[in-house]
Amino acid sequence: MTELVLGPREAGAVDARLAQAALLDLAMEEAGAAVAAAARNYPDGPVLLLAGGGANGGDALVAARHLHVQGREVTVLAAPPTHELARLNRRRLRAVGVSIRFLTPEAVQRFARGAALLVDGLLGTGFRPPLRPPLATLIEAVNAAGCPVLSIDLPSGLDALSAEAPLPAVQADSTVTLMGWKPALLFGTAAARAGRVTLAPLTVPPGWVHEAALAGRPADAEVGALLPRRQPDAHKGTAGHVWVLGGHPGTTGAPAMTGVGALRAGAGLVSVHSLADIPLVMPELMIRRHRSWASAFSTMESQRPDAVVVGMGLGPQAAEVARRVLSWEVPTVLDADALQPELAGLGHASCLWTPHPGEAARLLNTSTAELTRHPLDAARALQQRLGGVVVFKGGPSVVAHEGGLSVARGGHPGMASAGMGDTLSGVLGALLGQGLLPWAAAVAGVRLHARAGERAAATHGYGLSASDVAQELGGAWRDLRGPS
Numbered sequence: 001m002t003e004l005v006l007g008p009r010e011a012g013a014v015d016a017r018l019a020q021a022a023l024l025d026l027a028m029e030e031a032g033a034a035v036a037a038a039a040r041n042y043p044d045g046p047v048l049l050l051a052g053g054g055a056n057g058g059d060a061l062v063a064a065r066h067l068h069v070q071g072r073e074v075t076v077l078a079a080p081p082t083h084e085l086a087r088l089n090r091r092r093l094r095a096v097g098v099s100i101r102f103l104t105p106e107a108v109q110r111f112a113r114g115a116a117l118l119v120d121g122l123l124g125t126g127f128r129p130p131l132r133p134p135l136a137t138l139i140e141a142v143n144a145a146g147c148p149v150l151s152i153d154l155p156s157g158l159d160a161l162s163a164e165a166p167l168p169a170v171q172a173d174s175t176v177t178l179m180g181w182k183p184a185l186l187f188g189t190a191a192a193r194a195g196r197v198t199l200a201p202l203t204v205p206p207g208w209v210h211e212a213a214l215a216g217r218p219a220d221a222e223v224g225a226l227l228p229r230r231q232p233d234a235h236k237g238t239a240g241h242v243w244v245l246g247g248h249p250g251t252t253g254a255p256a257m258t259g260v261g262a263l264r265a266g267a268g269l270v271s272v273h274s275l276a277d278i279p280l281v282m283p284e285l286m287i288r289r290h291r292s293w294a295s296a297f298s299t300m301e302s303q304r305p306d307a308v309v310v311g312m313g314l315g316p317q318a319a320e321v322a323r324r325v326l327s328w329e330v331p332t333v334l335d336a337d338a339l340q341p342e343l344a345g346l347g348h349a350s351c352l353w354t355p356h357p358g359e360a361a362r363l364l365n366t367s368t369a370e371l372t373r374h375p376l377d378a379a380r381a382l383q384q385r386l387g388g389v390v391v392f393k394g395g396p397s398v399v400a401h402e403g404g405l406s407v408a409r410g411g412h413p414g415m416a417s418a419g420m421g422d423t424l425s426g427v428l429g430a431l432l433g434q435g436l437l438p439w440a441a442a443v444a445g446v447r448l449h450a451r452a453g454e455r456a457a458a459t460h461g462y463g464l465s466a467s468d469v470a471q472e473l474g475g476a477w478r479d480l481r482g483p484s
């Protein structure tokens with residue numbers, strides 16, 4: 001099932017209406033119960049719960065009640081309530097016999113000493129940076145507590161929408177996030193603050209979640225269903241002929257890696273066209289060396305591939321070559337040197353653009369830091385500028401198309417190595433060549449590549465190479481699609 005990536009949602013806007021307030025009360029009850037259940041994964045011993053004044057603090061108060069009723073020793077430190085449900089849950093907590101103490105950094109320090117777990121319910125999606133001073137000191141006390149920290153919804157101090165972790169922010173061992181993923185839990189230094197994240201979906205009206213949804217996060221079964229199914233009488237002519245145009249003296253490995261990626265992702269035939277000598281890394285690749293791109297295009301004129309991948313190591317002529325390729329109007333992946341601002345607006349609906357943050361900054365004339373801080377906004381902006389489908393690469397990659405945004409699952413930090421993107425562009429070309437629509441090729445291709453990375457990392461860890469990943473593409477396909 002597709003999980004959703006959510007933006008901040010104003011709990012206050014809903015509790016104005018009575019029925020919705022009742023639903024929110026139920027949602028908070030479920031949230032607190034999910035947090036209490038997660039707390040049971042930690043060793044026995046006293047639990048220290050910190051509750052801010054908003055609904056995030058309300059969740060912590062509910063969790064405290066559940067833990068207390070289950071016989072766990074709890075200490076609750078709470079800020080004065082600013083949210084009606086935080087007020088209500090203070091009364092409920094007192095009614096079951098739990099006293100509530102003032103929330104101060106000194107109290108955190110004192111009660112953390114004997115605690116087996118600290119539950120952080122200070123700030124959730126309602127936090128708006130910058131952090132006001134009393135909270136900053138509290139967060140510092142949490143990080144100095146010396147016991148494991150479980151955060152509710154997201155670590156306090158993180159801006160739910162940003163990939164950047166401001167200082168101070170809570171460093172959690174685990175996070176129970178509610179209803180959907182927040183960008184801060186998926187990207188950048190912010191995600192590193194969350195520790196192990198589990199999702200508590202909550203039985204809230206679907207409208208609440210969809211109203212706040214920024215992106216989808218498809219499950220493997222959904223991605224697997226997108227992958228092409230091959231008939232028993234398939235032959236190389238029906239599995240797609242992919243042309244790879246790239247390479248330049250000094251960067252000849254890149255198009256070779258793309259060719260390998262395409263073959264390993266099921267392309268029937270792969271031809272690599274270049275002006276340079278491309279290494280024959282797999283004898284199944286058909287290497288075509290040309291004297292000039294003008295003569296290459298004259299020999300290509302009479303044929304058309306099922307898909308083209310252009311740009312890897314192509315050098316200074318890349319924009320010109322890509323412009324010519326775009327005029328063919330066949331499904332096209334534009335990667336690396338073909339990702340030039342002057343091509344914006346010249347693409348067609350079957351174009352798939354695959355910038356990493358550096359290339360994206362060149363395309364949008366902005367800084368890499370600005371784009372990586374807000375990867376969903378970056379992917380959307382790139383799609384609006386370029387058209388077609390965009391894969392904004394990273395850990396994880398984001399796919400942007402007219403229908404919305406999709407964040408890939410998985411991958412491995414070992415994939416941060418040369419040639420990894422070349423392999424991906426080959427995978428994407430192969431899927432386009434096998435007839436997938438560009439958005440489906442992008443969603444399926446990034447997950448296939450990430451899954452292959454996970455498999456290869458099991459053997460190679462951080463010593464992972466793009467060739468290792470390419471070798472695992474067949475296994476990754478089987479993982480996602482099943483054995484057919």
Ligand SMILES: NC(=O)C1=CN([C@@H]2O[C@H](COP(=O)(O)OP(=O)(O)OC[C@H]3O[C@@H](n4cnc5c(N)ncnc54)[C@H](O)[C@@H]3O)[C@@H](O)[C@H]2O)[C@@H](O)CC1
Pocket residue numbers: 009010011012024027028031052053054055056057058059082083122123124125126127128129130131132135152153154178204208
């Ligand atoms: N929206 C929903 O449907 C649900 C929301 N829930 C919880 O509600 C949370 C959001 O609740 P709220 O909107 O009440 O917000 P929060 O509880 O996240 O934050 C509001 C509190 O933070 C303080 N605050 C905000 N910015 C600050 C700053 N810069 N410096 C210091 N203090 C600051 C406010 O004064 C207020 O006390 C979610 O994260 C989640 O934990 C859950 O109860 C489940 C259902």
Ligand SMILES: Nc1ncnc2c1ncn2[C@@H]1O[C@H](COP(=O)(O)OP(=O)(O)O)[C@@H](O)[C@H]1O
Pocket residue numbers: 356393394395396397410411412413414415416417418419420421422423424449450
């Ligand atoms: N930390 C990571 N987690 C998951 N995937 C990653 C990570 N780092 C890199 N990748 C993936 O590896 C690829 C790198 O692409 P790119 O930077 O274009 O490489 P190159 O230019 O060397 O071919 C992208 O598909 C990206 O999503």
